[in-house]
Amino acid sequence: MESQVFYRKWRPQTLAEVAGQEHVTQTLLNALSSGHISHAYLFCGPRGTGKTSTGRILSKAVNCTSNGKGEPCNTCEMCTAITEGRAMDVIEIDAASNRGIDEIRNLRERVNYAPGKARYKIYIIDEFHMLTKEASNALLKTLEEPPSCVIFILATTEAHKVLPTIMSRCQRFDFRRISQNDIAEKLNQICDSEGIKIEREALNVLAKNSTGSLRDAENLLEKLSTHYGSDINLNQVRDMLGITGNERIKELVEHIVNANITGGIKTINAINSDGFDLKQLNRELIAYLRGLLLLKTGYSNDLDFTPEETVVLAELADKSTVEQILKAI
Numbered sequence: 293m294e295s296q297v298f299y300r301k302w303r304p305q306t307l308a309e310v311a312g313q314e315h316v317t318q319t320l321l322n323a324l325s326s327g328h329i330s331h332a333y334l335f336c337g338p339r340g341t342g343k344t345s346t347g348r349i350l351s352k353a354v355n356c357t358s359n360g361k362g363e364p365c366n367t368c369e370m371c372t373a374i375t376e377g378r379a380m381d382v383i384e385i386d387a388a389s390n391r392g393i394d395e396i397r398n399l400r401e402r403v404n405y406a407p408g409k410a411r412y413k414i415y416i417i418d419e420f421h422m423l424t425k426e427a428s429n430a431l432l433k434t435l436e437e438p439p440s441c442v443i444f445i446l447a448t449t450e451a452h453k454v455l456p457t458i459m460s461r462c463q464r465f466d467f468r469r470i471s472q473n474d475i476a477e478k479l480n481q482i483c484d485s486e487g488i489k490i491e492r493e494a495l496n497v498l499a500k501n502s503t504g505s506l507r508d509a510e511n512l513l514e515k516l517s518t519h520y521g522s523d524i525n526l527n528q529v530r531d532m533l534g535i536t537g538n539e540r541i542k543e544l545v546e547h548i549v550n551a552n553i554t555g556g557i558k559t560i561n562a563i564n565s566d567g568f569d570l571k572q573l574n575r576e577l578i579a580y581l582r583g584l585l586l587l588k589t590g591y592s593n594d595l596d597f598t599p600e601e602t603v604v605l606a607e608l609a610d611k612s613t614v615e616q617i618l619k620a621i
């Protein structure tokens with residue numbers, strides 16, 4: 293079990309702090325300032341992209357006693373209680389471990405009681421798709437006529453498993469994988485505050501390998517700093533991740549572009565004898581070639597590479613043909 297100290301410590305506390313989901317947070321801010329609060333929200337998207345954190349911030353925003361029309365103040369008694377997880381009116385249910393209909397029945401019995409201290413009683417149901425069909429149907433009854441002071445926030449990584457009848461009663465928001473740059477930016481802030489010195493390239497590699505999940509990236513950074521202390525370099529990151537490194541991949545792609553078979557085999561042998569996982573090499577190579585293909589065909593906006601990497605990629609794109617890249621993939 294990972295300790296997740298960084299993840300908890302650096303959890304966003306305002307909508308503005310939620311990384312890479314501006315399309316969600318801006319809409320929520322507009323709704324908050326105009327007072328158009330929905331009674332049921334469905335947050336869909338990959339793990340570690342901020343769904344539950346956004347749910348908690350929203351709980352604070354609607355219940356904040358000093359603002360209540362925008363971002364939470366994070367200092368009033370209500371905000372503090374929610375942040376510390378001791379607010380009686382904000383109930384978090386993990387559907388992955390509470391699949392049974394009993395929990396929802398219990399919820400249905402209690403849902404009609406007015407909130408204690410808060411303006412709104414909030415139910416945050418995580419991994420919502422894991423609820424049994426019976427439990428989902430029971431919840432549906434409540435969603436059909438939600439009490440005016442209750443807000444449901446349903447979070448799921450698998451939107452297609454949510455009943456259409458539930459979906460249609462919720463305001464849906466789709467959380468995106470967080471871009472490499474946004475993750476690197478956030479990790480950089482954490483390193484600054486924690487007094488960790490890390491090479492920029494090492495940060496980029498870390499961000500790239502967390503596949504859009506900020507939580508994974510923060511956990512990796514924590515693992516690195518526990519293991520190596522406050523000075524982290526590229527090789528340490530590669531060692532921990534068991535990855536090959538972009539220069540090796542770049543070298544291999546250069547050999548492919550130049551049709552240099554001997555050079556290509558030499559590079560692969562060197563990577564193998566250094567003890568790197570060849571399946572991982574394959575994944576990295578395909579990702580790199582995909583980037584090259586996108587750049588070659590003019591889709592430069594969709595590239596999730598750092599500016600430094602894009603320069604190298606552009607040089608390779610100039611030297612190669614689309615047919616060559618497709619064949620290599």
Ligand SMILES: [Zn+2]
Binds near residue numbers: 355356358359368
């Ligand atoms: Zn407050």
